[in-house]
Amino acid sequence: MMDLQHGSLFLKTPTIVADTGYAVTAGSRIVIVTAGVRQQEGESRLNLVQRNVNIFKHIIPQIVKHSPNCILVVVSNPVDIMTYVTWKLSGLPKHRVIGSGCNLDSARFRYLMAEKLSVHPTSFHGWILGEHGDSSVPVWSGANVAGVNLQTLNPDIGTDQDKEGWKETHKMVVDSAYEVIKLKGYTNWAIGMSVADLTESLTKNLSRIHPVSTMVKGMYGINEDVYLSLPCVLNNSGVSSVINMTLNAEEVAKLKKSADTLWGIQKDLKDL
Amino acid sequence: LQELADELALVDVIEDKLKGEMMDLQHGGLFLRTPKIVADKDYSCTANSKVVVVTAGARQQEGESRLNLVQRNVNIFKFIIPNIVKYSPNCIILVVSNPVDILTYVAWKLSGFPRNRVIGSGCNLDSARFRYLMGERLNLHPSSCHGWVIGEHGDSSVPVWSGVNVAGVSLKNLNPDMGTDKDKENWKEVHKQVVESAYEVIKLKGYTSWAIGMSVADLVETILKNLRKVHPVSTMVQGMHGVKDEVFLSIPCVLSSSGLSDVVKMTLKSDEEEQLRKSADTLWGIQKELKL
Numbered sequence: 001m002m003d004l005q006h007g008s009l010f011l012k013t014p015t016i017v018a019d020t021g022y023a024v025t026a027g028s029r030i031v032i033v034t035a036g037v038r039q040q041e042g043e044s045r046l047n048l049v050q051r052n053v054n055i056f057k058h059i060i061p062q063i064v065k066h067s068p069n070c071i072l073v074v075v076s077n078p079v080d081i082m083t084y085v086t087w088k089l090s091g092l093p094k095h096r097v098i099g100s101g102c103n104l105d106s107a108r109f110r111y112l113m114a115e116k117l118s119v120h121p122t123s124f125h126g127w128i129l130g131e132h133g134d135s136s137v138p139v140w141s142g143a144n145v146a147g148v149n150l151q152t153l154n155p156d157i158g159t160d161q162d163k164e165g166w167k168e169t170h171k172m173v174v175d176s177a178y179e180v181i182k183l184k185g186y187t188n189w190a191i192g193m194s195v196a197d198l199t200e201s202l203t204k205n206l207s208r209i210h211p212v213s214t215m216v217k218g219m220y221g222i223n224e225d226v227y228l229s230l231p232c233v234l235n236n237s238g239v240s241s242v243i244n245m246t247l248n249a250e251e252v253a254k255l256k257k258s259a260d261t262l263w264g265i266q267k268d269l270k271d272l
Numbered sequence: 273l274q275e276l277a278d279e280l281a282l283v284d285v286i287e288d289k290l291k292g293e294m295m296d297l298q299h300g301g302l303f304l305r306t307p308k309i310v311a312d313k314d315y316s317c318t319a320n321s322k323v324v325v326v327t328a329g330a331r332q333q334e335g336e337s338r339l340n341l342v343q344r345n346v347n348i349f350k351f352i353i354p355n356i357v358k359y360s361p362n363c364i365i366l367v368v369s370n371p372v373d374i375l376t377y378v379a380w381k382l383s384g385f386p387r388n389r390v391i392g393s394g395c396n397l398d399s400a401r402f403r404y405l406m407g408e409r410l411n412l413h414p415s416s417c418h419g420w421v422i423g424e425h426g427d428s429s430v431p432v433w434s435g436v437n438v439a440g441v442s443l444k445n446l447n448p449d450m451g452t453d454k455d456k457e458n459w460k461e462v463h464k465q466v467v468e469s470a471y472e473v474i475k476l477k478g479y480t481s482w483a484i485g486m487s488v489a490d491l492v493e494t495i496l497k498n499l500r501k502v503h504p505v506s507t508m509v510q511g512m513h514g515v516k517d518e519v520f521l522s523i524p525c526v527l528s529s530s531g532l533s534d535v536v537k538m539t540l541k542s543d544e545e546e547q548l549r550k551s552a553d554t555l556w557g558i559q560k561e562l563k564l
Contacts, residue, residue, distance in 0.1 A: 006483030121302040184292025190299035
């Protein structure tokens with residue numbers, strides 16, 4: 001807190017406070033939850049579940065007590081399950097509980113694809129949806145630059161027959177976090193920037209679309225209460241709507257498979 | 273993150289951490305306007321840099337003073353500075369490593385650069401901390417609180433009380449005891465907190481990063497955008513304020529794309545000048561023993 005306060009001259013954030021007690025968060029518009037244990041080298045995100053559920057049982061009720069009208073953004077991993085847990089523990093309506101989800105995966109994907117094509121990431125459009133983790137789904141049918149659809153140019157894109165090896169790019173996205181953790185012990189810059197990006201849409205009421213983790217029951221044949229990343233319109237009410245992306249049968253099947261995996265874990269969680 | 277450069281090169285000796293940091297920053301590429309971020313332990317990746325920021329070296333342990341780090345950091349600089357100069361002979365070197373005033377002198381000697389192109393981050397952060405604390409006391413944003421801390425970046429920095437003002441209103445005119453031991457409002461405590469800031473943050477979290485990072489970005493912005501803003505940074509002050517040796521101390525300097533273009537001659541009181549000379553003597557005492 002002090003280190004940030006010392007930079008106040010260079011900031012436009014006049015009040016920076018910190019405390020172990022939650023009273024200091026009272027009246028927040030947005031609360032970002034990054035707490036919890038993080039992945040060790042080689043550990044998958046799903047392994048962290050029960051430990052983090054116990055931590056959330058302490059955190060979430062306190063947040064809601066002091067800021068009953070806030071929007072909760074969950075970053076802690078495994079984010080899709082933790083967003084579900086947060087929704088249950090908070091009692092808030094589902095449009096006000098959002099998981100950072102695949103916002104970072106999509107950002108990494110756009111960065112890597114743009115590098116291959118020598119353009120800035122903002123000019124490459126591509127979406128990664130579903131579970132934030134090993135089974136995320138790259139929607140190849142949507143990948144485009146200036147509206148030029150890459151799959152139309154290369155129908156094999158993302159498949160094993162693809163001579164250009166685009167599937168490797170998605171694999172690099174999935175491996176990204178593990179690689180950075182192996183090199184420097186944790187990740188902070190990219191995830192921080194991606195969450196700031198979400199916060200900007202929420203606080204400035206931008207109604208921009210982001211791939212974030214939201215309650216997807218009823219979509220794509222999913223019948224359970226699971227959170228997965230889909231393109232969501234974010235503004236100052238939270239998730240105001242969800243884009244019904246046209247996915248092919250294979251992509252829908254992968255989403256459903258993620259949903260089943262997540263529900264398999266969620267149904268065993270105690271006392272939510 | 274301040275989006276000042278179109279290309280950022282990182283160099284370190286610990287290769288894994290370096291690559292990890294580079295990748296983590298690159299992954300944020302969608303949110304940045306710095307399209308090229310590279311990193312290597314070899315200095316060739318820094319070729320043709322406009323500004324080179326040197327933060328390398330040993331840092332203070334809890335309770336350790338900056339002056340203690342000297343010899344260790346001089347040895348590190350003997351390797352780093354010639355490498356920087358080799359690949360970017362026209363750059364501006366901005367030294368942050370502590371003790372910054374001495375290491376800026378060392379960088380100047382080792383680089384052979386003219387004095388306008390070797391600058392120390394100096395008291396830019398001390399003054400920012402002072403203005404933050406002043407703003408807290410007066411319930412104002414730091415940018416509306418004006419005050420300068422000059423001299424050594426460290427335990428003997430000099431707060432120039434006569435210049436402290438808000439909207440041109442000199443606080444010392446309103447409170448002539450300001451900064452003395454008789455001062456009922458105890459402004460001296462503000463300066464003391466500035467001096468102790470780094471020690472306190474290091475004690476709490478092990479190091480400082482945010483504030484120093486932001487203050488250096490502030491300097492880099494002025495240089496790259498040729499703004500000619502005045503900053504309290506460390507420069508060669510021989511011949512000013514009665515300083516006779518080749519020492520670097522912070523005074524208000526005009527920064528531009530050519531580096532340090534002018535210096536503001538502050539009207540200091542005799543005891544303030546005395547403090548500057550004393551700092552200069554302390555620093556020269558250490559510098560003359562260095563083997564360069």
